[in-house]
Amino acid sequence: MRAMNISVDYYAHNNSLRESSTGFKMALCIITMIISVISPTPVIPAIVAVLMTLIILFVADIPASYYLRFSAVPLGFGVLTLVLMTFFFGVDPAATIMGLTVYSDGLQTGILVFSRIMGGFSCLAFLALTTPVNEIFHELGRLGVPPALTEIALLMYRSIFVFLEEASIMYHAQDTRLGYxxxxxxxxxxxxxxxxxxxxxxxxxxxxxxxxxSRCYMGSMPALRKKSMGLRGMAMIILFDGLLVTGLLFTSGAWL
Incomplete structure (x- = not known):
C-alpha cells in the first residue's frame, strides 16, 4: 500500500505532461468524464477508457505495469458488477449457465455500467497521475473555492499518507520479527x-x-502558477470532446 501511495505522487511529479496547464488537464478530465457517465450507450465510455489509457501510457509515459496495478481495483469492481447484473437483475431470460439464468437486459445494463466505471476511472487516473494534488487544489482556489476549504483538504490528504506510511512501517517491522x-x-x-x-x-x-x-507556513501552501490553458488547449478540448459528443449522438439511437 505504501508503495502504491508513494508512486501516485511520484508519477504526478514525474511524467511527460507535468508542465502542461493544470486547468487544461482538469477541464479535459471533468468534461470527458461527464460525457462518459451520461452516455446511454457503452460505446462512448469504452472509447474514452481506451483513449485516456493510451494518453496515460504513451503521452504521459506512465509505466504499463504500474497502471495495470493502479486500475486493478476499479476493474475488479466493474467485472463484479457486470456479473451480478447479468445473473441477478433483469426480466428477460436469455440463457442458463450452470443453473444460473442470464438476463439479456441485465447483461446490457451490466455492460453499460462497466463501461461507465472504466471510462470515469480512466479520466480520474489521467488527472491523478499527471497532476500533483497541491496544484489541483490551487486551481480550485482560482476557480472560487474558499481557500480554507482547499487548505484543509490538502492537509487531510497529507495526513492520510502519514497515517498509511506509519501503518506500513509498523507492519513491516512486526513482519520481519515474525510477528505474523x-x-x-x-x-x-x-x-x-x-x-x-x-x-x-x-x-x-x-x-x-x-x-x-519552521519553513514560514502561514496557513496556505502556495504553488507555482503554470501557464494558462490558452487557445490551443481550448481548441484541443473542444475538438476531442466535440467528437465524443458527436459519437454519443450517433450511437445513442442504435443502442436504445
Whole structure:
C-alpha cells in the first residue's frame, strides 16, 4: 500500500505532461468524464477508457505495469458488477449457465455500467497521475473555492499518507520479527499495531506541522502558477470532446 501511495505522487511529479496547464488537464478530465457517465450507450465510455489509457501510457509515459496495478481495483469492481447484473437483475431470460439464468437486459445494463466505471476511472487516473494534488487544489482556489476549504483538504490528504506510511512501517517491522507467523501472533501484532498507530501518527503529524512552521507556513501552501490553458488547449478540448459528443449522438439511437 505504501508503495502504491508513494508512486501516485511520484508519477504526478514525474511524467511527460507535468508542465502542461493544470486547468487544461482538469477541464479535459471533468468534461470527458461527464460525457462518459451520461452516455446511454457503452460505446462512448469504452472509447474514452481506451483513449485516456493510451494518453496515460504513451503521452504521459506512465509505466504499463504500474497502471495495470493502479486500475486493478476499479476493474475488479466493474467485472463484479457486470456479473451480478447479468445473473441477478433483469426480466428477460436469455440463457442458463450452470443453473444460473442470464438476463439479456441485465447483461446490457451490466455492460453499460462497466463501461461507465472504466471510462470515469480512466479520466480520474489521467488527472491523478499527471497532476500533483497541491496544484489541483490551487486551481480550485482560482476557480472560487474558499481557500480554507482547499487548505484543509490538502492537509487531510497529507495526513492520510502519514497515517498509511506509519501503518506500513509498523507492519513491516512486526513482519520481519515474525510477528505474523501464526494466528495467535497475528492477532497480538494486529492489536499492538492498532493500539500504537494513532499515537505514532499523531506525533508524526505534529512533527510535520512543526517542520512546516519552521519553513514560514502561514496557513496556505502556495504553488507555482503554470501557464494558462490558452487557445490551443481550448481548441484541443473542444475538438476531442466535440467528437465524443458527436459519437454519443450517433450511437445513442442504435443502442436504445
Amino acid at each position: 507467523s501464526g494466528l495467535r501472533n497475528s492477532y497480538r501484532s494486529l492489536g499492538l499495531l492498532a493500539g500504537n498507530l494513532f499515537i505514532r501518527s499523531w506525533l508524526r503529524g505534529e512533527t510535520v506541522y512543526r517542520s512546516m512552521e
